[in-house]
Amino acid sequence: MAERSFSVPLIVRGTVIEGDAIDHGGRGGGVSFTAPDVGPHVGTLALATPGAMADLYTLTLDQIFDYLGDLGSRLSPRTNRWTEEAFELSCRTSGLGRDILGAMYENMGAMLDPRSLREAAANAIGLDFLERWVDVPLQGNVTSRVRAFGARTVHIVAGNAPGTSLLTVARNAITRGDAIIKTPSNDPLTAAAIARTMIDMAPDHPLTKHLSIAYWKGGDAAVEAKLYDPKHIEKIVAWGGMASIKHIAKYVQPGVELVALDPKLSSTIIGEEAFADEATMMQAAGALALDGGGLNQEGCVNARVVWVQSGTDDAGLERLNRFGRMVYDAIQALPSYLSGPAVRLDRALAEEVDALRLGGDDWYRVIGGGPEGAVIVSQMDEPVEFATLLANRVLNLVPVDDLDTPVRAVTSYTQTIGIWPETLKRELRDRLALHGAQRLVTLGHAVGMPNHGIQDAIEPWRRMCRWIVEEEAVAA
Numbered sequence: 001m002a003e004r005s006f007s008v009p010l011i012v013r014g015t016v017i018e019g020d021a022i023d024h025g026g027r028g029g030g031v032s033f034t035a036p037d038v039g040p041h042v043g044t045l046a047l048a049t050p051g052a053m054a055d056l057y058t059l060t061l062d063q064i065f066d067y068l069g070d071l072g073s074r075l076s077p078r079t080n081r082w083t084e085e086a087f088e089l090s091c092r093t094s095g096l097g098r099d100i101l102g103a104m105y106e107n108m109g110a111m112l113d114p115r116s117l118r119e120a121a122a123n124a125i126g127l128d129f130l131e132r133w134v135d136v137p138l139q140g141n142v143t144s145r146v147r148a149f150g151a152r153t154v155h156i157v158a159g160n161a162p163g164t165s166l167l168t169v170a171r172n173a174i175t176r177g178d179a180i181i182k183t184p185s186n187d188p189l190t191a192a193a194i195a196r197t198m199i200d201m202a203p204d205h206p207l208t209k210h211l212s213i214a215y216w217k218g219g220d221a222a223v224e225a226k227l228y229d230p231k232h233i234e235k236i237v238a239w240g241g242m243a244s245i246k247h248i249a250k251y252v253q254p255g256v257e258l259v260a261l262d263p264k265l266s267s268t269i270i271g272e273e274a275f276a277d278e279a280t281m282m283q284a285a286g287a288l289a290l291d292g293g294g295l296n297q298e299g300c301v302n303a304r305v306v307w308v309q310s311g312t313d314d315a316g317l318e319r320l321n322r323f324g325r326m327v328y329d330a331i332q333a334l335p336s337y338l339s340g341p342a343v344r345l346d347r348a349l350a351e352e353v354d355a356l357r358l359g360g361d362d363w364y365r366v367i368g369g370g371p372e373g374a375v376i377v378s379q380m381d382e383p384v385e386f387a388t389l390l391a392n393r394v395l396n397l398v399p400v401d402d403l404d405t406p407v408r409a410v411t412s413y414t415q416t417i418g419i420w421p422e423t424l425k426r427e428l429r430d431r432l433a434l435h436g437a438q439r440l441v442t443l444g445h446a447v448g449m450p451n452h453g454i455q456d457a458i459e460p461w462r463r464m465c466r467w468i469v470e471e472e473a474v475a476a
Contacts, residue, residue: 006089008035008188011195011213012044014203024185024217031092033188035215039222045212046232047152047178055206056150056176061121061131064173065114067207072112074197075166077105082193090162093186095298095391097340104162111166116451121174124453124461130174133470141474148465150177151234154227156218156248157191158239158261159184160298165191168237169211175464178210180227188215218244230255237261237464259463261456264300264415264438265388266446268292269406271424272309275319282326284420287444289330291418292395293339293373294447301416301439301446304390305383307406310399312381320399321365324377328367331375331393341371342392349394352386381405403428410435415456418443 008024010017021034038045047053077084087105091098110116121127125148128134133145155168165181169191172179181191191213198208216223228236228251237259238248245262252258268291274284291303310320331339353374357366364384368374373393376384381400390396400406407428410417414436419425420443429440438457453461 006031006033006085006189008033008183008215009192009196009213010036010038010041010215011192011199011211012041013209013212014199016196016199017041024188024215031089033089035188038214038216039220041214042223042226045180045214046227047210050152053150053152053176053178053210056178056210059176059206061118061127061174064176064207065117067202067205068112068117068170068173069114071194071198071201072109074201075105075108075112075194077102080193080197082196083108083190086162086187086189086193089189090187093159095160095186095343096296097336097343099336099340100295100338101162103337108162108166111163112170117170117174120451120453121461123451124459125175125465130176143472143474145470145472147468148175148462149468150175151464151466152178152232153235153237153464154180154182154233156182156236156238156240156244157184159187161295162187162190164239166194169194171461171464172211173207175461177464180212180214180233182218183213183215185215185217219247224251228256234466235259235464237460257463259458259460261460263413264456265305265413266291266301266303266416266418267406267409267414268303268306268418268420268443269403269424269428270306270308270420270443271403272311273421273424274308274323275310281323282330284443285323285326286330287420287442288327288395288418289334290338290444291446292327293331293334293393296339296342297373297391297393299447301449303395303416303418303446305387305409306395306397307400307403307409308397309401309403312399312401316399316401317379320397321377324365324367324375324397327395327397328373328375331373331395339393342373345371346389346391349386349389349391352384352389353394356384383409407431407435410437412436415439416441416446418446 017036020036022037023032023034075083077087083105090101129148133147136144136146138144157164157168183191195211195213202208235257239261241263245260308320310316353369356364363379365377366374376396378398383398384396410432416439417437418441425440453459
């Protein structure tokens with residue numbers, strides 16, 4: 001694609017600020033963009049007083065859902081110049097292919113379907129708590145009344161998929177929060193495109209006025225030391241890598257809570273039932289291809305290390321090697337709107353895969369290995385030493401004789417585990433949870449996220465709220 005310059009605006013509660021631009025390099029593709037210097041605007045970026053959020057409480061939940069539904073109907077890049085520009089920049093900076101990104105941007109409106117959002121809010125928080133004070137009788141002739149209030153929050157969003165920014169906007173609106181979204185360098189325009197659409201749609205609406213979008217280089221003390229202060233915010237919701245989360249944690253103090261959606265790795269456990277016959281093997285391979293190859297393996301939810309109860313004897317390894325070929329072929333057959341060859345090969349990973357191939361077949365079998373991805377089949381019950389690097393649709397299949405090995409391998413960094421068959425999931429779920437697993441799914445469904453409101457073993461919707469209680473003591 002031809003090079004193109006992109007300008008990322010600073011948006012402060014309905015006001016678009018451009019100019020005073022600083023050049024920034026994108027993380028992917030060497031693409032640069034410009035954005036205003038945020039430093040001089042920190043004073044206005046922070047809400048002047050928490051009392052200024054009162055206008056959000058003139059809105060009913062029905063009005064909020066209607067607003068979001070209307071916003072969703074306006075986000076198609078075919079008709080919206082702001083999202084079209086965000087899509088074009090993402091095609092240059094993202095690890096997702098153009099077809100995948102095209103489907104994501106085109107389907108952004110569906111994420112704001114009022115019925116779906118209502119279900120999510122009901123499951124994650126409870127509609128009554130968002131709408132009114134809820135009586136909660138207690139022992140001792142005391143009645144408490146509880147309500148969920150919004151918070152002044154900085155959201156540091158991830159750039160691996162545009163839906164993260166949209167989800168943040170929706171959660172902020174439904175919880176009646178005041179949000180400052182710090183955009184990522186590999187997707188600096190999506191959140192701004194949503195905010196500009198809100199301004200075009202309803203410039204004076206409270207939901208428009210309580211959303212700000214800014215890009216600054218992470219670690220800029222001139223911005224962060226002033227902004228991450230309890231005078232200005234109550235919460236930081238951070239999606240990010242290990243270094244980023246550790247850096248942000250330095251600003252946590254009384255009055256500032258960190259809600260960390262930190263880096264995770266996901267895996268798979270496949271029981272011996274997968275080898276019942278050829279058709280069952282093909283079915284399991286197709287499901288695993290979705291978990292490992294979907295979204296180009298860019299998400300925390302994607303499978304990487306796959307524990308397979310094939311057995312570690314010669315017959316078991318022969319079964320697993322055949323299964324590995326089926327998985328590789330199934331990944332190559334995924335439709336382009338779900339998966340495709342690596343946009344940018346990870347050099348360190350590519351060197352490790354090449355080294356395994358040169359080392360012969362005694363310890364590992366490598367199927368594939370170029371931009372199209374690879375399946376590495378361990379010939380022993382241990383994953384590759386570089387398992388944390390697995391990306392670019394590269395899976396590592398590991399044979400085991402029993403399922404104690406994959407259970408013991410689970411840690412607090414393990415997010416999603418796809419499991420086959422379904423009966424095995426119910427058998428292992430308590431043990432996996434105790435070891436640290438956070439989400440257990442039917443194999444082939446790791447990439448989807450239902451509206452249960454739970455993520456990374458926490459309830460981020462509830463954590464975004466300030467839970468206020470009023471108590472009334474009644475004389476006996």
